[in-house]
Amino acid sequence: METPGSFKSTKVTDVYVLGDAAQAPDMPKSASSAVSQAAVVAADILADVAGKPRTGMSLDSHCWSVVAPDAGVKLIATYKPGERNGKRMLIAGAISASTPEDSADVRKKSYADNLAWYDALTAAAFPRADEKPEAAPEPATEAPPKRRRRRRRRR
Ligand SMILES: Cc1cc2nc3c(=O)[nH]c(=O)nc-3n(C[C@H](O)[C@H](O)[C@H](O)COP(=O)(O)OP(=O)(O)OC[C@H]3O[C@@H](n4cnc5c(N)ncnc54)[C@H](O)[C@@H]3O)c2cc1C
Numbered sequence: 001m002e003t004p005g006s007f008k009s010t011k012v013t014d015v016y017v018l019g020d021a022a023q024a025p026d027m028p029k030s031a032s033s034a035v036s037q038a039a040v041v042a043a044d045i046l047a048d049v050a051g052k053p054r055t056g057m058s059l060d061s062h063c064w065s066v067v068a069p070d071a072g073v074k075l076i077a078t079y080k081p082g083e084r085n086g087k088r089m090l091i092a093g094a095i096s097a098s099t100p101e102d103s104a105d106v107r108k109k110s111y112a113d114n115l116a117w118y119d120a121l122t123a124a125a126f127p128r129a130d131e132k133p134e135a136a137p138e139p140a141t142e143a144p145p146k147r148r149r150r151r152r153r154r155r
Helices: 031-050 104-125
Strands: 059-068 071-084 087-097
Touching: 031 059, 031 104, 059 104, 071 104
Parallel strands: none
Antiparallel strands: 059 071, 071 087
């Protein structure tokens, strides 16, 4: 990977490497990291195809756990391209984490946030058949001309 500029392979032209296959520290090798990286790669490819500048990297990872009914804990981190010890990396920035001192209300909110996050993620990954994708082209307003049937002549 061309860390941290893009997820393009350093070995194969026009191939992107993401998820568990990518070397992208500080990001953990997790499903949520892979999803976040996939969004960046998709945006990069769309920008390249359209000949537009890339929008930059906005990456995060989420770790949610349900510890009891109505009680959840979380560890959420964001990542930005940077450098550590002379090595280019995706540096962890803002971190939002549960603590042992969290009140029951905070745990309850984490639980609700967990479910909401999961619902949003699965809705984005698996849109319902009746939902129109965001970037879908508008359907043609003009109906295609009807084809006239040819009658067979009797001999
Ligand atoms: C036990 C366990 C628990 C986990 N729990 C969590 C969790 O709670 N939360 C979380 O975020 N992450 C969790 N993870 C990590 C998460 O599953 C991975 O980080 C995530 O699946 C990575 O996605 P990926 O698409 O990069 O790779 P994968 O999901 O591994 O997908 C790669 C796919 O490529 C296929 N493949 C491999 N070689 C070839 C080939 N030569 N040709 C064609 N296809 C090929 C594989 O069969 C596989 O389907 C867990 C992992 C494990 C093992």
